[in-house]
Each structure stands twice: as C-alpha cells, then as structure tokens.
C-alpha cells in the first residue's frame with residue numbers, strides 16, 4: 001500500500017546563529033539582518049515523508065504559508081525530492097498567530113485532500129510555540145501524534161510511531177489519516193540532489209511569472225503559465241480567493257493573541273563584586289555566603 | 297454578561313497517578329492570579345483512581361476540582377482528553393486556563409485553544425494581571441503573558457484583548473511551588489466521560505518511562521560546568537566541590553555535547569530551569585540559552601578566565617581566573633572555614 005503525505009514547511013529567520021553582525025550597537029537583535037533558513041524540524045519532517053515514500057511508494061507534497069519569498073523554501077523541498085509544492089500567500093494572511101495560521105493551513109489542506117498523513121515540524125525556531133501542528137489537526141478533525149522520533153512501519157491504513165514523552169517514549173498506533181509532528185532527532189535530512197537542482201531551479205510561482213511578464217513585453221502570462229505547467233515547473237499558489245475562508249478569522253484580524261510589547265534581551269550591567277583570586281579573597285567569599293544564609 | 301466570579305483554571309497533569317510538579321507550580325501561580333481578579337481557582341483533573349490526588353489540590357488553593365475519572369482515561373490520550381477539556385471550557389468560559397508546557401500540555405493545549413477559538417501563549421516565563429491600553433482602547437484586568445521568542449533573543453508581552461478565554465503554557469520550574477499552610481475547603485465535581493469511537497484512533501502500544509534520578513530543581517546549591525572546564529577529567533573536580541558544600545552538579549549544552557556530563561543535567565532553555573540558593577558557574581560563557589535556565593538563582597558565583605565573559609553581567613560574585621586554580625582554592629577555603 002502506498003501513502004500520500006503533505007508536509008507543512010516554514011521559512012524562518014536563523015535565530016540559532018545570531019552573530020555579531022546582526023547585533024545592534026545597543027546589544028539588541030536586528031531582525032531584518034537575520035538570514036532565513038528552512039525550519040530545521042520541518043526539513044526532518046520532509047525527510048520522514050520521503051523515507052515513507054521510498055519504502056511504500058506514494059507522493060510527497062509540501063505546503064507553506066508565507067510571503068512570496070517563501071518560494072525559495074519550496075524550491076529547496078523540490079531539490080530534496082518533493083513531488084509538488086504549494087504556496088499559500090496573501091497580504092490578508094499576514095500577522096497571523098498560531099490560531100489564524102492553522103485556520104488558513106487547514107483550509108489549504110482541504111484543497112489538497114485526500115491524503116494519508118500531514119507532517120509538520122514540532123516547532124518553528126522563531127515563534128517556538130509548537131502549536132500550529134495540533135491546531136491544524138484539530139481544525140481538520142484529524143487525530144495527531146506529536147513529538148514523533150521515528151516511524152516504525154505502516155500497514156492496513158495504520159501507522160506505528162515512536163514518540164517522546166516526559167522521561168521516556170511511547171509507541172503509538174494511529175489510524176490514517178492523521179497529523180504527525182516531528183522532532184529533530186527523527187532523521188537526518190538528505191542533501192539536495194544536483195540533478196534535481198538542475199531540474200527545478202527554474203520552478204516558479206504565478207507571481208514570479210507575472211514579474212517576468214511585466215519585465216519583458218514579449219512574454220504573455222498565460223503562455224508562460226502554460227509552459228511552466230507543462231514542464232512541471234509551476235509552483236501552485238493559493239490566495240484567500242482560492243480558499244474557503246472567512247477573512248475575519250485570517251491574519252492579524254483573526255488572531256486572538258496580540259504582541260503588546262517586545263524587548264530585546266540586552267545584557268544588563270549588573271552590580272557584582274569582584275573576588276580576588278587569593279586565599280583571603282576566598283575566605284571573604286565564604287563569609288559572605290554565610291551571611292547570605294547559603295552555608296552554615 | 298456573566299455574573300459569576302472570574303475563574304482561573306489549571307489543567308493538572310498526572311503521571312502514573314502522581315501530579316506533575318509543573319501543575320502544582322501553576323496552581324500556586326493561579327491562586328495569585330485569581331486573587332488579583334477577585335475570582336476562584338479551579339483544577340481540571342483527568343485520570344483513573346485519582347481521587348486522592350484531587351484532594352491534594354486543595355492544599356494548593358483549588359476551591360473546586362473538576363474530575364473525570366475512568367479506566368480508559370488512565371494515561372494521557374489526545375482525543376478524549378482534549379474533547380473533555382474543550383467541552384468544559386465551552387460550558388464554563390473560565391477567564392484563564394493554564395497548562396504545563398510539558399509533552400502532554402503542548403499536545404493538549406493547542407487543540408483545546410483551537411476548538412474554543414481562544415488565544416494561547418506558549419512557554420510563558422511570567423504571568424501578571426494588568427489594565428492595558430491597546431490600540432487606544434482600554435482593557436481591564438488582562439493577563440500579561442510574558443515569553444521569550446526568537447531563540448530567547450527577545451522577550452514578548454502577549455495579550456488577548458478580545459478573547460473571552462486566555463490560555464497559556466508554562467514550563468516546569470519556571471513558577472514557584474507554594475503549598476498552603478491550611479488546605480482550602482474545596483469540593484470535587486465529577487465530570488462524566490463516555491468513550492466515543494474516535495477516542496481509539498490512536499492507541500498506546502508500549503510505554504517506557506524512567507524516573508529521573510537527578511532532581512536538579514530541588515537542589516539548594518548547583519555547581520555547574522561549561523566547556524571551559526577543558527576536559528572530562530577536570531570536570532570531575534566539580535563533583536568534589538558539590539559533595540563538600542551539599543550541591544548537585546550540572547552543565548551547559550556545550551559541556552553535554554563534549555561528553556563531560558549527561559544530558560539530564562543540562563541547565564538552560566533546552567534543559568532544566570533551576571532557581572537554587574547558589575549557582576556556581578565554572579568555565580561558562582553565559583549564552584542566553586543557558587542564562588534562561590539559571591538567572592533566577594538567588595546568588596550566582598561566576599568563575600571565568602575571560603574578564604569580559606557575558607556571565608559576569610548577571611553574577612553577584614565575579615572571579616576572573618582559571619577554573620583549575622580557583623576551584624581548589626575555593627575547596628580549601630571552605631574546608632578551613634567550616635570544618
């Protein structure tokens with residue numbers, strides 16, 4: 001039996017490697033200088049989906065909601081081996097919290113039905129909430145397995161998954177279709193294959209083709225689209241108009257959580273006492289700790 | 297409008313019939329929030345044969361425990377648990393619902409929030425009640441949900457101005473566990489559970505749990521080593537110091553990655569959060585992800601050979617020097633003074 005998967009992927013600022021250049025002189029982070037990367041756990045999720053396809057056959061499609069620039073991420077997925085890529089992009093989706101994000105992603109997934117498994121990363125390294133996966137599952141009425149460490153096997157419409165729990169692990173058996181969120185250690189993502197890079201580096205979204213057509217009066221958008229579609233290089237884009245969504249539940253408007261205030265973490269100068277590295281210095285330190293009621 | 301007192305709820309997580317520490321910590325915090333709102337604190341407990349545990353929650357200020365007790369609810373299972381909690385929230389519309397940011401809480405809370413269309417803020421490090429002006433509108437007594445994001449590089453204050461129910465998750469060890477001297481006179485309200493077909497869509501086949509032998513969170517003193525300890529051999533001196541002064545040994549992720557110490561003793565964002573009376577940081581640079589797990593220690597001693605190491609920015613006692621010289625001096629000084 002073969003399985004059809006959709007992997008939810010997100011392009012994120014590289015918060016793990018905040019280097020000197022992205023620090024402002026006052027010690028705060030300059031977010032616009034942060035390069036974007038493939039959210040690490042989503043890459044692992046894609047790898048798991050590809051392994052499932054290698055083993056049992058089927059298809060792997062990838063889906064992201066983000067700005068037009070997120071098409072870079074989708075090309076990366078095609079390089080790794082995804083069969084098809086979908087971009088959900090609309091200004092009206094901007095500023096979404098996890099509830100509004102999962103609402104739109106669930107609506108897009110309904111357009112991609114039927115599928116057996118929706119894969120997601122456990123969490124994205126920018127918002128770090130780990131909420132979008134379970135919320136998407138709830139909206140689709142799907143069961144979920146979070147914190148998956150590996151897929152043990154699939155048979156007769158059921159899948160066996162090993163997942164992390166507090167101080168240990170569980171093996172679960174889930175009935176398909178379901179949603180799985182994946183942790184970092186579950187698999188090592190394969191590198192992109194040179195042949196696929198050659199094949200898909202020209203994959204384009206509708207908006208990217210429109211830009212090409214605008215820049216060159218000899219190109220007609222309908223023809224371009226036709227040509228890219230026929231070559232398998234068309235990245236499908238969905239906007240609010242393509243989805244069955246209530247706009248009051250999308251984007252900032254549909255987000256119950258609001259960011260009221262943001263403080264960059266600045267290393268504050270703290271009042272501390274320097275202890276000389278001498279015998280007397282150490283004695284004095286022990287005395288102070290006794291005064292602090294820590295020793296004695 | 298609802299005439300009832302505002303309610304603060306805590307989902308109490310039980311592991312093999314015992315309450316998770318994080319749930320008791322949240323009840324302690326929830327009590328304060330309920331006081332600020334002049335409201336009531338309630339607990340939601342799901343499991344099997346957990347009536348005794350339910351009574352224990354009165355000792356943390358819960359005036360009512362909503363208890364679903366059924367053999368099939370013994371272990372956490374996403375669908376039945378989330379259905380039960382979602383229905384309770386729909387029916388009672390509590391003002392605030394708190395969950396532990398544990399494996400269970402992070403599986404459950406987003407589903408409940410999605411079902412009830414509530415705002416949910418992840419991994420809060422602080423919760424306060426305050427009046428807020430947001431986009432020129434005044435809101436009374438909102439929950440300020442303070443959380444790190446961007447890999448710990450920023451701290452965001454999140455509010456849910458228009459959401460009737462405000463939900464948040466909090467990690468273990470972030471709030472303080474404060475039992476009451478005298479338990480409140482609370483009541484247990486049984487919540488019926490009828491198994492439904494979909495509850496079985498995901499079944500547990502095997503479970504493996506080991507009790508965590510080290511309890512860093514309970515240690516009054518922690519001696520912690522970083523990559524600057526140099527090697528495994530040098531690292532062992534920390535056990536000598538810890539043993540002498542009655543502490544536990546911990547480390548940074550760099551020390552764990554280098555094999556100096558086991559992962560279950562890692563302090564920080566992806567390890568344990570601790571707030572001991574004394575934290576001695578040896579050869580630790582003070583990366584933000586490490587500080588996230590220890591900066592609330594009562595007193596911090598930092599030993600580092602780099603006079604500009606960031607750890608000195610949060611310490612109380614600063615010692616510039618080589619760990620392999622300073623630590624033996626500290627050991628001698630302690631022996632001289634206290635033995």
Ligand SMILES: Cc1cc2nc3c(=O)[nH]c(=O)nc-3n(C[C@H](O)[C@H](O)[C@H](O)COP(=O)(O)OP(=O)(O)OC[C@H]3O[C@@H](n4cnc5c(N)ncnc54)[C@H](O)[C@@H]3O)c2cc1C
Pocket residue numbers: 008009010039041042063064065066096097098099101105119120121122123124125126127128129130131132133257259416417418443445446450452454
């Ligand atoms: C400082 C800050 C704090 C925030 N705090 C909160 C908060 O507490 N609560 C809240 O509701 N929102 C919060 N948000 C908003 C939240 O970051 C966004 O809604 C974000 O789009 C999704 O959340 P996440 O990054 O936490 O994803 P997670 O829930 O951590 O992502 C889990 C997985 O879902 C999938 N996924 C997530 N987003 C997408 C996408 N756009 N396209 C495809 N797949 C996706 C990926 O597989 C990902 O690995 C915050 C934002 C900021 C800037």
Ligand SMILES: Cc1cc2nc3c(=O)[nH]c(=O)nc-3n(C[C@H](O)[C@H](O)[C@H](O)COP(=O)(O)OP(=O)(O)OC[C@H]3O[C@@H](n4cnc5c(N)ncnc54)[C@H](O)[C@@H]3O)c2cc1C
Pocket residue numbers: 016447521522523524525526547548549550551562563564565566567568578579580581582583584585586589599600601602605617618619620
């Ligand atoms: C998503 C994420 C999560 C993370 N989670 C955690 C976490 O939970 N916990 C954690 O600790 N880290 C975590 N990290 C890693 C963190 O960013 C740092 O890399 C780590 O804390 C550094 O450890 P360190 O201080 O031991 O090592 P280093 O940064 O290498 O510092 C070593 C220090 O030792 C000093 N030194 C060297 N030799 C000597 C000597 N002979 N005597 C005295 N001092 C000496 C040096 O001056 C230096 O300051 C995380 C990172 C990421 C990206």
